[in-house]
Amino acid sequence: MHRYGFNALPLSSKPTFALAMLMRMQAVAMAMAVLAIWVALFGAGIASGVSLGDGDAGGTIGFSTLGRLSFAFDVYTVVFSQMGVLRGGGGGVGDFQETRVTLGESVNYNAQLVESTWGSAVVERLRRNGHKLEGSGSDVPELLLYVSEVEGSPQLYLDVPLTGSEEDRLPTRSSRRIELLADRLNAPSKAFLNDRPSMIGDVFIFVSTEEDVGKPVQGWNAVYSLNFITSVVKRLTPPGITDYSPAVSPSGEWVAVGSNEGRGWQREIEALNLDLYIFKAEDGSQRRMIVRNGGWPTWMDDNTVYFHRIADDGWWSIFKVNVSDTSADQVAERVTPSGVHAFTPAASRSGKWIAVATRRASFRHIEIFELESKKFFPLTALINPNTHHYNPFVSPSSNKIGYHRCRGLDQDAQTVDPQIEYQKSPLPGVSLARIKGSFPSISPDGSLVSFVDSGNDSSTLAVMKLDGSENRVIHRSNVFGERWDPKGKTIYASQGRVFASVKTVVRIVAIQDSDTADLGADETSHNYKYLTKEGTGNNAFPCPSPDGKYVVFRSGRTGRKNLYIMDAAGGEEKYLRRLTEGRWRDTMPAWSPDNEWIAFSSNRAHPTGERSFSLYLIRPNGTDLHMLLDTGVGGLAMHAVFSPDSKRIAFTSNWAGVSAEPISFPHAYQPYGTIFVINIDGTGLTRLTHNAYEDGTPTWGRLPLPKPAISSDGRRSSCDFDDVSFLSPPGLQTKKPRGQCPYSLGTYVNAAAHVTSGYL
Numbered sequence: 001m002h003r004y005g006f007n008a009l010p011l012s013s014k015p016t017f018a019l020a021m022l023m024r025m026q027a028v029a030m031a032m033a034v035l036a037i038w039v040a041l042f043g044a045g046i047a048s049g050v051s052l053g054d055g056d057a058g059g060t061i062g063f064s065t066l067g068r069l070s071f072a073f074d075v076y077t078v079v080f081s082q083m084g085v086l087r088g089g090g091g092g093v094g095d096f097q098e099t100r101v102t103l104g105e106s107v108n109y110n111a112q113l114v115e116s117t118w119g120s121a122v123v124e125r126l127r128r129n130g131h132k133l134e135g136s137g138s139d140v141p142e143l144l145l146y147v148s149e150v151e152g153s154p155q156l157y158l159d160v161p162l163t164g165s166e167e168d169r170l171p172t173r174s175s176r177r178i179e180l181l182a183d184r185l186n187a188p189s190k191a192f193l194n195d196r197p198s199m200i201g202d203v204f205i206f207v208s209t210e211e212d213v214g215k216p217v218q219g220w221n222a223v224y225s226l227n228f229i230t231s232v233v234k235r236l237t238p239p240g241i242t243d244y245s246p247a248v249s250p251s252g253e254w255v256a257v258g259s260n261e262g263r264g265w266q267r268e269i270e271a272l273n274l275d276l277y278i279f280k281a282e283d284g285s286q287r288r289m290i291v292r293n294g295g296w297p298t299w300m301d302d303n304t305v306y307f308h309r310i311a312d313d314g315w316w317s318i319f320k321v322n323v324s325d326t327s328a329d330q331v332a333e334r335v336t337p338s339g340v341h342a343f344t345p346a347a348s349r350s351g352k353w354i355a356v357a358t359r360r361a362s363f364r365h366i367e368i369f370e371l372e373s374k375k376f377f378p379l380t381a382l383i384n385p386n387t388h389h390y391n392p393f394v395s396p397s398s399n400k401i402g403y404h405r406c407r408g409l410d411q412d413a414q415t416v417d418p419q420i421e422y423q424k425s426p427l428p429g430v431s432l433a434r435i436k437g438s439f440p441s442i443s444p445d446g447s448l449v450s451f452v453d454s455g456n457d458s459s460t461l462a463v464m465k466l467d468g469s470e471n472r473v474i475h476r477s478n479v480f481g482e483r484w485d486p487k488g489k490t491i492y493a494s495q496g497r498v499f500a501s502v503k504t505v506v507r508i509v510a511i512q513d514s515d516t517a518d519l520g521a522d523e524t525s526h527n528y529k530y531l532t533k534e535g536t537g538n539n540a541f542p543c544p545s546p547d548g549k550y551v552v553f554r555s556g557r558t559g560r561k562n563l564y565i566m567d568a569a570g571g572e573e574k575y576l577r578r579l580t581e582g583r584w585r586d587t588m589p590a591w592s593p594d595n596e597w598i599a600f601s602s603n604r605a606h607p608t609g610e611r612s613f614s615l616y617l618i619r620p621n622g623t624d625l626h627m628l629l630d631t632g633v634g635g636l637a638m639h640a641v642f643s644p645d646s647k648r649i650a651f652t653s654n655w656a657g658v659s660a661e662p663i664s665f666p667h668a669y670q671p672y673g674t675i676f677v678i679n680i681d682g683t684g685l686t687r688l689t690h691n692a693y694e695d696g697t698p699t700w701g702r703l704p705l706p707k708p709a710i711s712s713d714g715r716r717s718s719c720d721f722d723d724v725s726f727l728s729p730p731g732l733q734t735k736k737p738r739g740q741c742p743y744s745l746g747t748y749v750n751a752a753a754h755v756t757s758g759y760l
Helices: 017-047 082-086 121-128
Strands: 059-065 073-079 097-100 108-115 142-148 155-159 194-200 203-208 222-227 233-235 243-248 254-259 275-280 288-291 295-301 304-310 316-322 341-347 353-359 364-370 375-378 389-394 400-406 420-423 430-435 438-442 448-453 460-465 472-476 479-484 491-495 507-511 528-530 539-544 550-555 562-567 571-578 586-591 598-602 614-618 626-629 637-642 648-653 674-679 695-701
Touching: 059 438, 059 674, 073 108, 108 194, 108 389, 108 400, 121 142, 121 155, 142 194, 155 194, 194 243, 203 243, 222 243, 243 295, 254 295, 275 304, 288 316, 304 341, 353 389, 364 389, 364 400, 438 479, 448 479, 472 491, 491 539, 507 539, 539 586, 550 586, 562 586, 598 637, 614 637, 637 695, 648 695, 674 695
Parallel strands: 059 430, 295 341, 316 341, 341 389, 438 695, 479 539, 586 637
Antiparallel strands: 059 695, 073 097, 073 400, 108 142, 142 155, 194 203, 203 222, 222 233, 243 254, 254 275, 275 288, 295 304, 304 316, 341 353, 353 364, 364 375, 389 400, 420 430, 438 448, 448 460, 460 472, 479 491, 491 507, 507 528, 539 550, 550 562, 562 571, 586 598, 598 614, 614 626, 637 648, 648 674
C-alpha cells in the first residue's frame, strides 16, 4: 500500500526475511505467468513492431470522436456538359455520370484534380509504382491529389483517378499511389495532419500541423511546400501565425489563405474570424492582407479570388476580391444572393461559373453558380439527393467537378462502420485507437472496452473486445462517464442527463457482472446498485481507487461542483468524505493506479468569466493540491486518465485550437478536441491526435494493439451522421442534430462554445 492511500501500512512496518523471500518468489511466478499469457495473446503486436518502451508506460490509449467512424468518405467526380447545363439544355440525372476515384478505404477527402507533364518526376514515379501512364504531347496526364487517413492520420496521396475498370480492383492497386510525405513519416512522432493540397509542377503546397505554434489555445496550422524531386519541405507561414485553407493561383506564383494573424483563435466555433492573405508560393515572401473577413479562397485567375463569409443578412455567401488592388480596406463584391447558404467555393478556369456547396434543406449539396445569369444549377441533388456532399473542386480543364461524400449508399459498397480504428501514435510503445460511441473505458486487464452507444435517440452501455468483436449490451439507460473497477467485474457510471443543472438528479450506479453481462432485447439491466442517494443533485464521473474500496466522484450537492470520496460497495450511505471545496467547479477525477494521486479538471484559477479548466493533482487524503497544467483563460484540459504506470496523464484539450474551417466538415458540437499526454511532474506535454475532429474522453489500457488487428466488425455504413448544426436560415432556432447525442442539450446546441455547468 502507498503512504497516501487509505489503510496504509505504517512506514516502520517491515515483513520478516522469510516472508519477504516467499513474497518475492510468488511475485516472480506471477510475473512469468502473466508474461506467458501476454505473449500468447499479443505476440503479433510485438512481431509488428509494437514496443512498450521504457518501463510500463505502453498500452493503448483509446478515445471517441463524434460521428467520425460513420463518415466513410470517398472522392467522386462528375463529367458534365457545361454548355448544356448552364443554358438549360440538361439537368436530369442522365446528364451526369458520377465516378468514385478513390479506393474505398478509411476516409478520403479534400481532393484536387491536377495536371502534370509527360516525363515529369511524379509521372515517372507513378509508372514505377505500376500505373500504365502512356501518352505524349498535348494529351496531358490528369492526376488526383487528396487526403486519406488509411494509415492512421490525415496524409497526402497522389494517384491516377479510378475509372471503374477491372484494373482498379486489383489487390495491388493501393500500392500504386504515392504517399507524398512518407519519407518524413517513418518515425511514429510524425503523425500530424496534412491537408488541402495543391500542385505546381513538381512542387506541392499544403497545410500541416507539424509544428507547435508556440501559443496555448491556438491552431498549429501552417502552409508548407514540398519539392517532389529534392524532398525539401519549406515552411511558408511565418512563425507564430496560423493559416487555413491554402489555394494556389493558376500561374503557381501566389498562395491565398485564411488567417487569424494578429488575433489568434478566439474560441469561435462556426465561422472562424479570418482575413485573406496572399504570399509568394516560392518562399512565403510578399505576404499581405487582401481583404478582411473571409475564408476558403479559390482563384479564378491570378487577379481574382472567390471566398466565403457570413454576409450582413446572416447567409453564408460567396464574395470575390481583386488581389491586384492594394488599397488598405478593399470592399469585396458579393456574388451569391441571400436566401441560400453557399460556401466552400471552387472556381472554374473558364471564368463563367463557380462550384459551391449549399444547404437548402436537410442535406448539403454541390451546385454550379453561373456568374452572368446569377443562377444556381443543381448537381449532386440530382444524383444522390439524400446524403451530404462536401468541398467541391474543379478540374483544370473545367470539364469535371469533384467532391467527397459517404460511400455507404453505393450499391456495390461493402463499407462497414468499424467499432475500433487504428491511429498513428507519436508515443513509442503506445497504441492509439479511435473507439465507436462515447466515453470508452478499457478494462483493467486490457481485453475489453465499454462505451456508450447513443444511436436512435436512445442510450445503451455496451462492452466489446478490444479488437471490436463480440459487442454486447449490458445496461439500457442514459449513462456516461463510466470506469471499470480494478477487478474488471463492475462498471461505475453516471446515470441521468449529461447536460443538466447542478440540482438535476444524476446518480452514481455500480453495474455488476459487466465482464459477462449480455442483455436480451427486452431487458433493461440487471445486478446494479445506486451508490448516491436521491435528492443529492448532480453526481457524476466516478472513478474507483486501485484497491477497489473507494470511488471518487464529482457532486453538486452543495450548489457547487466539488470532489467527494465514498465507499465503493456501500456507497455514500456507508462512507462519504469531501475531498475539495470552493466556489469553483472541480470535476472529472481520475485515480492513479499507484494510489498516489487523483487528477481532476477545475476552473479555480479562473472561476468567473470565460470557461476555463486547467489540470490539477491532489493526494487521496486531500494534501498536496497543485496545478499540473495551466491552460489560461478560455483553455480546457478535461477527462484525465492515468497511464498504467501512473507516470503520465492523457486528457482532451483545446490547447491546439481548431485545425480546419468548421464548415468544411460534418457536425461536431465543438470543432476542437485534441488528445494530449503530460508527465505527472508537468513536463513532456505531447500532442497525440492531429485532425479536424472533436476527439475526447480518452482511456488508457495496459496492452498494446498490433496495427492490422483493428476492428472489421460493425454495421454496414448507413452514412448516419449530421451536417453542421449552424446552417439553419438566419433567425431560426438551430435544430437538434439527429442520432448523435441522445441527451437534452439545452443551450449547448445554440451556443456550442459553452458546455453547460451540469455537464462539467
